[in-house]
Amino acid sequence: MKKENIPNALTFIRIVFIPIFILILMFGKSYAWHVVAAIVFAVASITDYLDGYLARKWQVVSNFGKFADPMADKLLVMSAFIMMIELKMVSGWIATVIICRELAVTGLRLLLVETGGVVLPAAMPGKIKTFSQMFAIIFLLLHWNLLGQLTLYVALIFTIYSGYEYFKGSAYLFKDTFR
Template identity: 55%
Template sequence: MNGGTWQVADQAIPISHLIAMIIFAVASATDWLDGYYARKYNLVTNLGKFLDPMADKLLVSAAFILLIALEMAPAWVVIIIISREFAVTGLRLVAAGEGIVLAAGQMGKLKTVLQILAIIVMLLHNVPFSAIGIPVDMILLYAALVLTIVSGVEYFVKNWNVMGASK
């Protein structure tokens, strides 16, 4: 560590980015553990099915907004990702108003994992991959973007009937 940076090979990572990555990784891990134990001990509730994806979206959205401010993520990519999250949340709210709970699908969960990995690697300034010249941070970000779009379309197609539901 030197002057507020952590030196890894020829890459200097600001300590603030390292701390942010650790906090983000711990928050992501505890969110996963919460879901794991809820399923394992059959503690899954409709409220949990609604709040857990909201917590994921808030955590990931905040991190992506930070990455825009740090000029580490393209704003247009983050806008698409966050827009999809708002759209899915809107669909969930419509469904909840009809007494229907829409749980997250497998593709949506994979999307979240890719987003989390992209954020972690970006906060680490692509270390250790920068040493071998592979932009894994950007590969993960764009893979997450594609999966974000595909899973959003899938979610709407699968649950479109909710938009016409009435009591």
């Protein structure tokens, strides 16, 4: 495999891990299976960091990567939160806020590209949001409840704040909406 394809392969691996992660949580109800799910989620999360790092280092950008990398991240995190509602590890309202923000910012990014070709890069609050969401999921799956809940609320705060920042910076798109 050419090194240029490695970031895309890592993204593809992350996508493949999503149904595996879901199946583990669907059928593995014991603590041991939650640990396995945490490991699968952690490995998938590491591929998120690694594919971005390698793509920047090697300066390789592809249409697949531009589409699939952010989509894989969102699908992984949203799947985890939905499954964790069922397992009563995460409150439904928190997962709803997080999922709605993810969908809204994804829509905003599409609108920015469509209206002016602007690509909205991830800002630091968004990176902290992603990092804290992933760690909250891992901690909660490991049943480190206090640390998991604290990290989850940090993730919630950065989810709301980063979403606000993205929309505030793009408010010009909606200036004629209610006139």
